[in-house]
Amino acid sequence: MKKNLGSLLIEQGIITMQVLEEALQRQVIFGGRLGTNLIEMGAVKEETLLKILASQHNVPFAEKHHFENLPQDALDSVPIELIEQHRIIPLKKERNKIVLAMRDPTRLDVIDEVSFRTDSVVKPAVASELMITQALERYYNLKREARYISVTTTPDQFDRTPGKEAEQVHDLEVHELLEEDALTIEDFSKSFMEVSNRDDVAHTIISGSLRVLDDVFMFILKGQEAMGWMSGGKLEPAGDFGSWNLTLESHSILSLIQESRTVFRGSGKDLYSTNSWLRTLSATPPEEITVCPLVLRKHTVSAIVGFSWNRKLEDEELEYLVRLMRKASIAFEILILKSKILML
Numbered sequence: 001m002k003k004n005l006g007s008l009l010i011e012q013g014i015i016t017m018q019v020l021e022e023a024l025q026r027q028v029i030f031g032g033r034l035g036t037n038l039i040e041m042g043a044v045k046e047e048t049l050l051k052i053l054a055s056q057h058n059v060p061f062a063e064k065h066h067f068e069n070l071p072q073d074a075l076d077s078v079p080i081e082l083i084e085q086h087r088i089i090p091l092k093k094e095r096n097k098i099v100l101a102m103r104d105p106t107r108l109d110v111i112d113e114v115s116f117r118t119d120s121v122v123k124p125a126v127a128s129e130l131m132i133t134q135a136l137e138r139y140y141n142l143k144r145e146a147r148y149i150s151v152t153t154t155p156d157q158f159d160r161t162p163g164k165e166a167e168q169v170h171d172l173e174v175h176e177l178l179e180e181d182a183l184t185i186e187d188f189s190k191s192f193m194e195v196s197n198r199d200d201v202a203h204t205i206i207s208g209s210l211r212v213l214d215d216v217f218m219f220i221l222k223g224q225e226a227m228g229w230m231s232g233g234k235l236e237p238a239g240d241f242g243s244w245n246l247t248l249e250s251h252s253i254l255s256l257i258q259e260s261r262t263v264f265r266g267s268g269k270d271l272y273s274t275n276s277w278l279r280t281l282s283a284t285p286p287e288e289i290t291v292c293p294l295v296l297r298k299h300t301v302s303a304i305v306g307f308s309w310n311r312k313l314e315d316e317e318l319e320y321l322v323r324l325m326r327k328a329s330i331a332f333e334i335l336i337l338k339s340k341i342l343m344l
Helices: 005-011 017-030 034-041 046-057 080-086 108-118 129-140 174-178 186-193 198-209 253-260 268-274 315-343
Strands: 089-094 097-102 121-126 147-150 215-222 225-233 245-247 264-267 288-296 299-308
Touching: 005 017, 005 034, 005 046, 017 034, 017 198, 017 215, 017 299, 017 315, 034 046, 034 129, 046 121, 080 108, 080 129, 089 129, 097 108, 097 129, 108 121, 186 198, 186 315, 198 215, 198 225, 198 299, 198 315, 215 253, 225 299, 253 264, 253 288, 253 299, 264 268, 268 288, 288 315, 299 315
Parallel strands: 097 121, 147 225
Antiparallel strands: 089 097, 215 225, 215 299, 225 245, 264 288, 288 299
C-alpha cells in the first residue's frame, strides 16, 4: 500500500507534523492540492516535491523548462474539452505517443480516455498544480472557473423575519450548528454539518446571506490579495469573477475587515468613492454595502461583500450574518479534522 504524500514528507524529515497540519488547514480554506500549499508556505521546494511524487508513482516529472515554448502540434493533440476537464497539458507529440503532464499520474481513467480519444499511447509525467495552472492560462487561456449562484437557487422558504440572537465567537460550539433561531432555518445548519469541501461551505454561506442581502460576492483573503470565489443574487458580476485578483490596499474596506475581523456596513455611495474596485461589480452603488468576515483561528480568511439596493439592514439581520459566518468557520474546522483523519 502506497503511503500518502504527507506521510512520505514527514518520514523523510522534509516537514514536521505541525507543518503538515498547517498545510491541510490552508488546503481546506484556500483549495488546491496539498503539495501546492506546502510550496506556497515555503515548506517544500517544488523540485523536491516533484521528485518525491515521481518516485512514489514511478513516472518521470516535468520541470518548468518542459513547459516553455510547447509545440503547437502537441498542444492540439488532445481535445480542449479533455484538457479543461482534467487539467492536463500535452508536452510532446511523437507519432502515436503523447507525453502528458498531470497533477495525479495515478488517474488511469484520464490516461485511458485521452488515449482512446487521440488514438495514441499516453506517457504520464507528474507536474505541480502551479505549473499546470500557469500553462493552461498561457496556452489555452483557461483560468479558474467562476462560480455563480443565481438568486433562484435560494430555498423558497427564505424570509426576512428579523432574528433576536447575537453571540460572541467563542460561545458557538459545534452542536449549535443544529440550533434554530428566527433567521436561521434548519436547512443551513444541517448543510454546514454535511459539507464535503470548501465550495459546499461557500455555497451555503451565499444561500444563507441571500435571505437578507440582494447580492453577495465572496472573496478569499490570502496575504495581501483578495480573490473572487463565489457570488449570488440578481446581479451577475462582469467577466470571470473566479479569476478576480485584487491587491489589498491599506484603505480598502477588505483590508480593514481583514485586520479588524469585525462586520462593517456603510453607505454604498461613500464606499464607492474610496473603493473603486466596487464599480466592477456594479456601475451604480447600492443603498448599503455590508462586509462580513469569516474568521478561522483568529485569522480573516474570507469575507462576503453584500449589496442592499433599496434599504438598510436591521441590526438583527446583521447579527444573523455574523452568526452564519461563525457557523461557516466551524464547518471549516470540521473539514480540517476530516482531512487530518484521512492523512494520518
